[in-house]
Amino acid sequence: MGVFTRPYDTLLEDLQETARPQREWVEGRGLLLIAGHFLSGVGAGGWVFASAYGDRPGEVASVVVLALSGLAHLLFLGHPERFWRMVRVRTSWVGRGFLGLNVLLASAIAYLALTLAAGAADTVAARALWGLSLAGAALVMIYKGNVYAVCRAIPFWNSSLLPILYVAYALRGGVALLLLFLPWRGAGVDQRLLELLELWIGLSAGVCILFYLTIMASASVGARRSVEDLLRGRAAAAFYGGVVVFGLAIPLAVGLWNAVTPVSLGLLAAVGAASLVGDFYVKYAIAKAGRYLPHVPMAR
Amino acid sequence: MRYGMVIDLKRCFGCYGCQVSCKAEHATPPGVFFARVVKRESGTYPNVRKVFLPMLCMHCETPPCEAVCPTGATFKRPDGIVDIDREICVGCRYCMQACPYEARYFHDRTRYYFGVQGPTEYEAAGYGRHPTGVVMKCNFCAHRLEQGALPSCVVTCPTNARTFGDLDDPESAVSRLIKERGGEPLHPELGTGPSVYYLPA
Numbered sequence: 001m002g003v004f005t006r007p008y009d010t011l012l013e014d015l016q017e018t019a020r021p022q023r024e025w026v027e028g029r030g031l032l033l034i035a036g037h038f039l040s041g042v043g044a045g046g047w048v049f050a051s052a053y054g055d056r057p058g059e060v061a062s063v064v065v066l067a068l069s070g071l072a073h074l075l076f077l078g079h080p081e082r083f084w085r086m087v088r089v090r091t092s093w094v095g096r097g098f099l100g101l102n103v104l105l106a107s108a109i110a111y112l113a114l115t116l117a118a119g120a121a122d123t124v125a126a127r128a129l130w131g132l133s134l135a136g137a138a139l140v141m142i143y144k145g146n147v148y149a150v151c152r153a154i155p156f157w158n159s160s161l162l163p164i165l166y167v168a169y170a171l172r173g174g175v176a177l178l179l180l181f182l183p184w185r186g187a188g189v190d191q192r193l194l195e196l197l198e199l200w201i202g203l204s205a206g207v208c209i210l211f212y213l214t215i216m217a218s219a220s221v222g223a224r225r226s227v228e229d230l231l232r233g234r235a236a237a238a239f240y241g242g243v244v245v246f247g248l249a250i251p252l253a254v255g256l257w258n259a260v261t262p263v264s265l266g267l268l269a270a271v272g273a274a275s276l277v278g279d280f281y282v283k284y285a286i287a288k289a290g291r292y293l294p295h296v297p298m299a300r
Numbered sequence: 301m302r303y304g305m306v307i308d309l310k311r312c313f314g315c316y317g318c319q320v321s322c323k324a325e326h327a328t329p330p331g332v333f334f335a336r337v338v339k340r341e342s343g344t345y346p347n348v349r350k351v352f353l354p355m356l357c358m359h360c361e362t363p364p365c366e367a368v369c370p371t372g373a374t375f376k377r378p379d380g381i382v383d384i385d386r387e388i389c390v391g392c393r394y395c396m397q398a399c400p401y402e403a404r405y406f407h408d409r410t411r412y413y414f415g416v417q418g419p420t421e422y423e424a425a426g427y428g429r430h431p432t433g434v435v436m437k438c439n440f441c442a443h444r445l446e447q448g449a450l451p452s453c454v455v456t457c458p459t460n461a462r463t464f465g466d467l468d469d470p471e472s473a474v475s476r477l478i479k480e481r482g483g484e485p486l487h488p489e490l491g492t493g494p495s496v497y498y499l500p501a
Contacts, residue, residue, distance in 0.1 A: 018340070020402060022396075022397060024393045024396055024397070024406060025397065028408075029408075076392075077390050077391050077392055077433075078389070078390065078391015078392075078393075078406065078408070078432070078433030078435075079389070079390050079391050079433045079434065080390075082371070082388070082389075082390045083390065085370075085371040085372075085373075085388060085390055086370040086371055086390060086392070087370075087371075088369065088370050088371060088372050091367040091368070092367070092368050092369060092370040092394070093368070094368065094370040094392055094394050095370035095371075098370065147394070148397075150364075150368065150398070151364075151368075151398050152364065152398075152400055152490050153364070153397060153398055153399055153401075153402075154397060157397075290397075292400070292402050293400050293487065295338065295355075295401075295486060295487070
C-alpha cells in the first residue's frame with residue numbers, strides 16, 4: 001500500500017489547522033489525477049498542433065498521451081469500474097471533461113484510421129472527424145481549470161484566471177510534445193515556427209502566473225495562505241524548481257538564444273522536455289497549495 | 301419539510317460528546333468525523349477565550365457537492381437531507397473539494413483503531429456498512445429520523461446546545477430560535493443556503 005495511503009495522524013493535524021490543506025488531489029493516489037490532468041492537457045494541445053500541421057508522428061503521440069491520461073484518471077478513482085457513470089455534464093466539469101476526452105479519443109482514433117489506412121484525408125468524413133476532435137480537444141483543455149475554479153471551498157483555486165492558465169499550459173504542452181520528437185522526425189514540421197510558438201505561449205503562461213499570484217496574494221485569507229505555501233511553504237520547491245526553472249527560465253532562455261543563433265534539434269527537444277516538466281509542476285504546485293476556506297466568521 | 305439544526309455556541313463547552321456519539325452511532329472508521337468540534341483560541345493574553353465550533357454537513361439548500369458530482373451519487377432528498385448513494389459514487393472526490401465545510405471524507409481502505417490487532421467486535425459489526433473507495437458524510441442520522449428519533453448528536457449534547465426540526469415550519473423550535481436569537485449559517489456569502497444555523501456565543 002505504502003505511498004497510496006494517507007497517514008491518519010496527518011489528517012488529525014490537518015483538522016486542527018485554521019485553513020486545512022487539501023491532500024486528496026495531490027498526495028498518494030492523487031498524484032495520478034495530477035498526472036491525468038497534465039497528460040490530457042499535453043495530449044489535447046499536441047493533437048491540435050499536430051493535426052493542424054499534418055504531423056503524423058505527433059498525432060499518434062498525442063493519442064497515446066491522451067489514452068495514458070484516461071488511464072491515470074481511471075486509476076485515481078475509488079471505483080474505476082463505475083467510470084461509465086460519469087456522464088452528468090449539466091453541472092459537473094468532471095463529467096464534461098470525461099465527455100471531452102472520450103469524444104477526442106474516439107474521433108482522433110477514427111480520423112487516424114481513416115487517413116492512415118484508407119489515405120482519405122480530404123474526404124468529408126475525415127474533415128468531420130477532425131472538427132469533432134478539435135471540439136473534444138477544446139473541451140479537454142477548458143475543463144481542467146474549471147474543475148478547480150468552481151471550488152469556492154478552496155479560495156486559491158476559485159479564480160476565473162485559472163482556466164485561462166490551464167488552457168495556455170495545455171497549448172504550450174502540445175507544442176512541447178512536438179518539440180520533444182523533433183530529433184527523430186527531422187523535416188516535415190517548421191521548427192522555427194514551433195519554437196516561436198513555444199516562446200510566445202511560454203511568455204503568456206509566465207505573465208498569466210504572475211497575474212494569478214498577484215491577484216491571489218491580495219485576496220482572501222485562505223488564498224493568501226496558499227500563495228505563502230507556493231512562495232515559501234510546502235509547495236515552494238515544486239514552484240521554484242519545476243514551474244519557474246524548468247517551465248519558464250530554461251525554455252525562455254533557449255528561446256531567446258534560438259532567436260539570435262539557431263540551436264540544434266537536440267536542444268529544442270530538451271526545451272520541450274523542460275516545458276513538459278514545468279507543465280506538470282504547474283498543476284502539481286497549484287493543487288498542492290490549495291487550502292480550504294477557514295471558518296473565520298465564527299472565530300470572532 | 302426541510303430538516304435543519306440550530307447550534308447554540310453559548311451553550312457549547314467543547315465536550316466532544318456529539319463527536320463521540322456520532323462515531324458510536326455510525327461506526328465511522330479512524331479519520332472520519334461526520335460531527336466534529338473545532339477548537340480555536342481568539343484574542344491575545346490576557347484577553348484570550350476559547351471558541352468551540354461544532355461542525356457537520358450543512359445540508360445546503362443549493363449544495364455545491366451535489367452540483368459537481370459527475371455521477372449523481374450525491375443527491376438531495378425531499379426533506380432537505382443531502383445524502384450519498386454509495387453504489388453510484390465513483391470516488392473522484394470532487395465533492396470534497398467543493399464542500400466549503402470540510403464535511404466529507406474519503407474512505408480509501410478499511411482501518412481499525414487498534415491497527416495490527418485487527419477489528420474489535422464493535423468494528424467488525426459496524427464497518428460492514430461503510431464500503432471503501434467512496435465518499436462518506438453526515439446524513440442527519442436519517443435512519444433514526446425514520447424511526448421518529450432525533451439525530452444522535454442532538455440527543456447526546458449534555459447542554460442542549462443542539463436543536464433539530466423543520467426550517468419550513470415558522471412555529472418550529474429551530475425557526476423560532478433563528479428568528480429570536482439571530483441565528484446565522486456558516487459562510488452565508490457563498491450562497492449555499494446551509495440548513496445548520498449557529499446562535500452567537
